[in-house]
Amino acid sequence: MAGSVLRIGLAAARNAPSVDERLEAAGRFLAEAAARDVAIVCFPETYIPGLRGFDFPVPARDQRRQQEALEAIRAMAVAHRVATVVGMEWESATGAHNVAFVISRAGEILGYQAKNQIPPEEEAFYVPDGRRRLFEVDGVPFGITICHEGWRYPESVRWSAARGARLVFHPQLTGSDHAGPTLERWGDPGSPYYEKAMVARAVENTVYFASVNYAMRYQDSATSVIGPDGDCLAHVPYGREHLLVHDVDLSRATGLSAQRFNPAFYPPT
Template sequence: MLKIGLASLRHQPTLDQGLAKIGETLRQCREYGVDIVCFPEAYLPGLRGTDVALPPPDQPAMERALETLRHMCGQHKTSAIVGMEWTSPLGLHNRAYVVSDEGDVLGFQTKNQIPPGGESEHYVPDGTRTMFRIKGVPFGIAICHEAWRYPETVRWAAVRGAQIVFQPQWTGRHSGQTKRMQWGESFFEKAMVCRAGENTIYFASVNLAMDGQTSATSLIDPHGRLIDHVPYGAEQLLVCDIDPDKATRLFASRFDPSLLPDE
């Protein structure tokens, strides 16, 4: 069994406050015996092009933040997936860093399918996809829009052995009040069901807690059934046990690209 945590947290006004919130959550994770916890998209310092005010990118500050994350994960013996922005020679990336329970950086996944509008004015893709492994369980990451609109990003990981795909997301707004729906009524939650069921894997989606939230932090089983979720607007650490052996990847592994017609 693998014990995962999905941290539906509110955005913090400063980088230091965001790191403190992550540290508080990692302490909880250690108490619950969580193996790996996933935080929302771009949690540090926040997602540009949305309704939060952010200072200009500060790469030295992000490098210091990553070192702090390494220390906290090692201290609390919990692996973490943390959304961070990162400046590279290509430009500013929206990344999800993976840090082990020993404080080692295992790598990162960059958001490559970037929605037009606010985000595309700030971020650039890097064109790479990465596989990860925790406690012997292979997993992938597809960030927000990628998994909603481009199921190929999830299938890419599933055909390479992923038994769970994590989706850090930022879906909704802080300003205004969105009508609360029953779970499964939104397009986003329907997409979660599809990503799990069409690949026969677990799908773990983690949203920011917002007043105008339009997608719930949720865990879906390999049959496309909801295991549990966090109510809209609630700040909560959702902890669940999963059995990786149930993620057979049946449908992902049966896909035969040779049966597609030539262009």
């Protein structure tokens, strides 16, 4: 296990109409992360090429372009010595997946976590792959849950926490640049439920929950780091494009609540 602190970065990026523009922004975020001695940066859901089915343009499917983009991100990770979690669209023999690739500081592609619990409005665009993965950066195990899974299916977080994850990254998209509520205060009781769900995912597992949203005019939730006790430790102001950097105190992420879960108390019948 690494030292007691892991410095993470959450890239609250704006939507952009082209893959090239998104890659350019990714390069800026990773350069800043390197300058601030960040170990790992997480980007929002399907950052490349963008999430389909919403109110902004997304380039046509092009697996070859996606492969080129992944190689570009891999090269950036190597150049800056920053591990990277990047949301992407990825095709396999079973269809198109909404995934988050993990790339090490040395540029090794460690695999990806697919979004498996897909909301009805996205089923026309993506399919699950039925797998879950645990990853590691600087000796620290972590998991990934993508948007809807983390909001509505707490099992997706507990799976990682029960297997030793100290934090769970949550690439997501909630909001719009065209219409929606104007939030002013983090965790406001009158706001959408998303930020409250972040708290629940952290405290019910005693791990860190790091949720990264796009920077949009009408956000439904803020890019945030939630501690194992359920406290919001840091967040990005709504609408602001920003790299949120936070030092995760690993000694607090015991995973106690997740490890105490006893399935015998919940028989199938």
